[in-house]
Structure formats: C-alpha cells, structure tokens
Amino acid sequence: IDSTPTTTQMQDTGMPDDNVQLLGDEGLRAGGQGPMKLGFVAGVILRERLPGFERMLWRTCHGNVFLKQAPIEMPLEDPHTGDNVYKSVFIIFFQGEQLQSKVKKICEGFRATLYPCPERVSDRREMINGVASRIDDLQTVLSQTTEHRHRVLVAAAMNLRNWLIKVRKIKAIYCILNICNLDVTHKCLIAECWVPALDYERTKGAIERGSLRSGSSVPAIINTMPTKETPPTFNRTNKVTSGFQNIVNSYGVACYREINPAPFTIITFPFLFAIMFGDAGHGLLMALFAGWMVLKERNLQMAKNPNEIWLMFFNGRYMILLMGLFSIYTGLMYNDVFSKSVNLFGSSWSAPKLKPGEMYNRTNVMLRPDLNYVGSPYIFGLDPVWQLSQNKILFLNSYKMKLSVILGVAQMFFGVVISYFNHRYFARQLNVICEFIPQVIFILSIFGYMNLLILVKWFKYDYGSAPCAPSILINLINMFLYKYVDEKDTSQACYLHS
Structure with a gap:
C-alpha cells in the first residue's frame, strides 16, 4: 500500500519521521500545533487475511491511515478450533473520530483482535512492565507445577505395581461376593460352585488359609452337596x-x-x-x-x-x-x-x-x-526325476490329495468309533443302534468305498494300463446319479489308446 500521502501530511506538520513520541503531550509540544492529535489502534490478525485487510483500509479511509505490521514467527493456538495458526501484529495511525469508527468496523469485519494500549508513554511503559512481570509469574508457576507433577508421577510410579495388584485383588473379591448369596438369618454369605474332585482338598486348604490370614472371627466352612444337576465339563489344559x-x-x-x-x-x-x-x-x-x-x-x-x-x-x-x-x-x-x-x-x-x-x-x-528303472527305489521320499517330468504337477497333486483323503477319512472314522465308547459308557443302546451304526454304514459306503477305489487304483494299474484307469470322482458322481458306464466302450477306448 502506498503510504506517501499520509507521510507527506505528517512531514508538513513539522513532526519528524523517526520520532517515537508521536502521541501524548510531548509530541504536541514538539509539533507546535495544539489542536492536532493522532489516534491509533493495535491488534493481531490472521496472516492470510492481511492483504485484504490493508486493501480495505486504503480504499475505505482514502489513504488517510498509516498501517504498520510485523509477522509473529511462533504459531498461536486458535481458542475456537484448537489449531495452530500464524498471525501478524499491526498498528494503525489515524486522525479523527470518523476514521476511528471506520477502522474499528473494518477490524471487526476481518475478525482482528484489538488490544487496548494507553496513549501516554509512561502508561505504556507501566503496562509493558506489568505484562513482563505477569509473564515471569506465569513461567514460575508453570515451572513449579511441572516439577511438582514430576515428583508426584515419580512417587506414583514406585507404587503403581502395588496399586495394580491391590485393585485386581479388590476386583476379584467383589466379583466373588457378587456371585455369593446373602443369608440374612445367619448373616453370612453362601456360595455354590463346582470343584474338580482332584482339587477338592487343595481348594479346602486354600479357603482355610484365607480365613486365617484375613483374621476373621468366623471360619469359612466348605461342604459337599448332593445334586442331580449335570456337572459342567472341565478339561484341564496347559500352555501346550x-x-x-x-x-x-x-x-x-x-x-x-x-x-x-x-x-x-x-x-x-x-x-x-x-x-x-x-x-x-x-x-x-x-x-x-x-x-x-x-x-x-x-x-x-x-x-x-x-x-x-x-x-x-x-x-x-x-x-x-x-x-x-x-x-x-x-x-x-x-x-x-x-x-x-x-x-x-x-x-x-x-x-x-x-x-x-x-x-x-x-x-x-x-x-x-x-526298461529305464534301476530296480532299487529312492531311499527316502519321491524320486527327484519327477522334477523333470511334464506330468509332475498332475502326479504330485493327485498323490497328495489322495493321501490327504485317506488320512482324513481315517480320522473321521476314528471320531465315529470314539462316539461308540461314549454311548456304551452311558449305556445308551438306542444311540448305538440309531446313530452309531448308520454313521458307520454311511461313512464306509461312501468315503470308505472311495478309499478302497484309491488303493485299488494304485495297486492294479501300472504305466501300461494307466489310460484304462477309471476316474474316482466320476465314479462317485455316477454312483449317486445311478449312471453306469458301458464296459464295451471302456475296453474299446483302452484298446484304441494302447
């Protein structure tokens, strides 16, 4: 912004440019003109709003104001949003009540924050000294608060583990108390729980030791209760x-x-x-x-x-x-x-x-x-010659899948056999007849038959008769669809292939 008109006006009054006493009684005496008096306002504004703010001041006041601004290097926290923003401090000199009202309205429109500043130099110095003393007091309070907080946290850290243990114990005690039933007549708590038979004596001893250590005048009593309810399942485990x-x-x-x-x-x-x-x-x-x-x-x-x-x-x-x-x-x-x-x-x-x-x-x-087989098989595992064959993936995937199917069906059949021992232990003959036997028939008729086909296919067909080997998957599908393959077509296909 061109501030030449305002500067010329100030030079015509006889006031020097670098004179810091532009305001107050000393400035008036130096200028020699008593009625002339300059006013000013000071404040801060967002840095990105500053160009528009200067332009609006120049156009509205017709260049009769003087603006001086300086950027604030440190970011300030916005009290409304909490974000860090960059602002600039400014001071505006003007003359007259009308310019003062215009300047304040423009500052209000651009959301600039105005701060009061006295006109006399001595008052400004007192304000600066007061602000500096308050800043020193705040720094002292902050440093003392930081040191006190550090001492408190260090002392709390020393007792943190003990506090955690106490809180967990208290939480466990209240959890157990909430499970117990209150007997109003005898003024005691009664708890019913299931205890493994092997841990009964150890549980009883732990309760007796707990009552002795607590110093209670009423001892804890543990008794077994006859019940017809089915006990819950408890499987003792460890980390493995x-x-x-x-x-x-x-x-x-x-x-x-x-x-x-x-x-x-x-x-x-x-x-x-x-x-x-x-x-x-x-x-x-x-x-x-x-x-x-x-x-x-x-x-x-x-x-x-x-x-x-x-x-x-x-x-x-x-x-x-x-x-x-x-x-x-x-x-x-x-x-x-x-x-x-x-x-x-x-x-x-x-x-x-x-x-x-x-x-x-x-x-x-x-x-x-x-012709090309030595006679002695590979010592351990598959022969590495399969790595060079074109049907390597077909052979290995088929071998792994069939081996997985055989072992998986064996595990399924083992689970069915375990169910038989459960039925016999509980003397549930009806479950043996209506559940175990149908399961055995079903698994052996389908999956057992499939495993049998895999073994027969392995032992019966060699490299010469491999093209005539039936597909196990197709056979199972045809079995459920009641579809049978003509033996003449199969033999003719094998003959043509050979």
Missing part, C-alpha cells in the same frame, strides 16, 4: 494343549465324562496340515518362527501386545511348531523343498540307451519302468 482344546471347543464342547478328543488332535491336526502343506523349506521357516516364540515366550508375555493377529499367532505357538516340524517330514517325503526337489541319493531312473551314432531328436523322452 490350550490351543488344541480351543479348536475342539469351537466345534462343540464334550458333555460331562465324555471322551475329550483334544489330546488326539495334538497329533492328527498338525499332521493332516503337513500332509496337505508338504514343503520342507516353508515348514522350516514355520518351525523357526514358532521356536523363537516358544523360547522368548516369557518376554513376549510381559510385553502385552494388544494386536489381535499377533495374539492369535502367539497363543498357537506350540501348534505352529508341530505343524512346521511335521511339514519338514512330509516335505522330505514329497521331496519338496521350496518347490524344488533335492537329489541326495541319486535317481533310480536312467535315460534310454542310444544306439551307436544315434542322437536325441525329440523334445520328450518316455521313461518306461521295465
């Missing part, structure tokens, strides 16, 4: 078996005194996973990760990580460890290490021998068991 028990409970909780299938799943669940996973390299990574969690479990428990995914992995660390170890075994059986075969003992297959002067002119070479 808790994960497997949770998996079993997710499908269903066994009734009281029924056989708990969780101990069997400690082996069957990770082994079935390894049968379908079957990679020694990835299994080794799983075993190393789970072994690290097992070795560092104390430190990891104290860390108390609230992440749900991490807690899922950490609580199943022993399960992951077994899955990794079994995957290493099955991966070596499949000769699969990071999807690559390892030739440790030498292949049992040899390439076809060529006649003198003959060279391979074909991209595919057929290896026949009767």
Whole structure:
C-alpha cells in the first residue's frame, strides 16, 4: 500500500519521521500545533487475511491511515478450533473520530483482535512492565507445577505395581461376593460352585488359609452337596494343549465324562496340515518362527501386545511348531523343498540307451519302468526325476490329495468309533443302534468305498494300463446319479489308446 500521502501530511506538520513520541503531550509540544492529535489502534490478525485487510483500509479511509505490521514467527493456538495458526501484529495511525469508527468496523469485519494500549508513554511503559512481570509469574508457576507433577508421577510410579495388584485383588473379591448369596438369618454369605474332585482338598486348604490370614472371627466352612444337576465339563489344559482344546471347543464342547478328543488332535491336526502343506523349506521357516516364540515366550508375555493377529499367532505357538516340524517330514517325503526337489541319493531312473551314432531328436523322452528303472527305489521320499517330468504337477497333486483323503477319512472314522465308547459308557443302546451304526454304514459306503477305489487304483494299474484307469470322482458322481458306464466302450477306448 502506498503510504506517501499520509507521510507527506505528517512531514508538513513539522513532526519528524523517526520520532517515537508521536502521541501524548510531548509530541504536541514538539509539533507546535495544539489542536492536532493522532489516534491509533493495535491488534493481531490472521496472516492470510492481511492483504485484504490493508486493501480495505486504503480504499475505505482514502489513504488517510498509516498501517504498520510485523509477522509473529511462533504459531498461536486458535481458542475456537484448537489449531495452530500464524498471525501478524499491526498498528494503525489515524486522525479523527470518523476514521476511528471506520477502522474499528473494518477490524471487526476481518475478525482482528484489538488490544487496548494507553496513549501516554509512561502508561505504556507501566503496562509493558506489568505484562513482563505477569509473564515471569506465569513461567514460575508453570515451572513449579511441572516439577511438582514430576515428583508426584515419580512417587506414583514406585507404587503403581502395588496399586495394580491391590485393585485386581479388590476386583476379584467383589466379583466373588457378587456371585455369593446373602443369608440374612445367619448373616453370612453362601456360595455354590463346582470343584474338580482332584482339587477338592487343595481348594479346602486354600479357603482355610484365607480365613486365617484375613483374621476373621468366623471360619469359612466348605461342604459337599448332593445334586442331580449335570456337572459342567472341565478339561484341564496347559500352555501346550490350550490351543488344541480351543479348536475342539469351537466345534462343540464334550458333555460331562465324555471322551475329550483334544489330546488326539495334538497329533492328527498338525499332521493332516503337513500332509496337505508338504514343503520342507516353508515348514522350516514355520518351525523357526514358532521356536523363537516358544523360547522368548516369557518376554513376549510381559510385553502385552494388544494386536489381535499377533495374539492369535502367539497363543498357537506350540501348534505352529508341530505343524512346521511335521511339514519338514512330509516335505522330505514329497521331496519338496521350496518347490524344488533335492537329489541326495541319486535317481533310480536312467535315460534310454542310444544306439551307436544315434542322437536325441525329440523334445520328450518316455521313461518306461521295465526298461529305464534301476530296480532299487529312492531311499527316502519321491524320486527327484519327477522334477523333470511334464506330468509332475498332475502326479504330485493327485498323490497328495489322495493321501490327504485317506488320512482324513481315517480320522473321521476314528471320531465315529470314539462316539461308540461314549454311548456304551452311558449305556445308551438306542444311540448305538440309531446313530452309531448308520454313521458307520454311511461313512464306509461312501468315503470308505472311495478309499478302497484309491488303493485299488494304485495297486492294479501300472504305466501300461494307466489310460484304462477309471476316474474316482466320476465314479462317485455316477454312483449317486445311478449312471453306469458301458464296459464295451471302456475296453474299446483302452484298446484304441494302447
């Protein structure tokens, strides 16, 4: 903004530019003109509103005001929004009541904050001294408050663990008291609970010791009560078996005194996973990760990580460890290490021998068991020659799937057999006839028959008769659809293929 007119007017009055005593009695005496008097207002405004603010002052007051502004480097907190904003401080000089009212209205329109400032130099100095003294007092109060808060927090940190223990004990006591029933006549609390038979004496001793340590004049009495209610199921677990028990409970909780299938799943669940996973390299990574969690479990428990995914992995660390170890075994059986075969003992297959002067002119070479097989099988796992074959994926996937089906059906049949022992223990003959026997017939007629077809297909058909081997999946579908394949068409197809 061009402030030349205002500056010229000020020079015509005989007042110097750099004279700080523009206001007050001293300024009037220096100028020599008694009636002339300048007014001013001071305040702060948002930095982004300052250009429009200057333009509005110049146009409204016709250049008869003088504006001086300076940016505030430190950001200030907005009392309404709480955000940090940048502002500028300004001072506006003017003459007359009309300009004063215009300037204040413009400041109000641009939401500038005006601060009172006395006209006399001595009053301004007193205000500055007062503000400085108040700032010093506030800094002293803030420093003392910070030091006091630090001392209080340090003292509280020393007792924090004891307070947590006390709060947990009090919470546990009130939780137990809320479960108890109040006997108004005897003025005592009565609690009914189920206790495992093996822990009855230990529970009784703990209650007696608790009553002695509490200093109560009335001893605690524990008695067994006859009841016809069915006790709840209690399966004693530890850090190893808790994960497997949770998996079993997710499908269903066994009734009281029924056989708990969780101990069997400690082996069957990770082994079935390894049968379908079957990679020694990835299994080794799983075993190393789970072994690290097992070795560092104390430190990891104290860390108390609230992440749900991490807690899922950490609580199943022993399960992951077994899955990794079994995957290493099955991966070596499949000769699969990071999807690559390892030739440790030498292949049992040899390439076809060529006649003198003959060279391979074909991209595919057929290896026949009767001609190219050495006779002694590979020592451990699958022969690495399958890594070079074109039907590698078809053969390995079929082999892994069929092996998984056989073991999975065996586990299902084992679960059905366990149910028979539960029925016999509870003397439920009707369940044996109407539940166990139909389940055995159903599973053996479908899945047992399917396993039998897999074994027959493995033992009956060799490389020569492999094209004539029936499809197990198609046979099952045809069995349910009552659709039968004509034997003449099958034999003719095998003949044409051969």
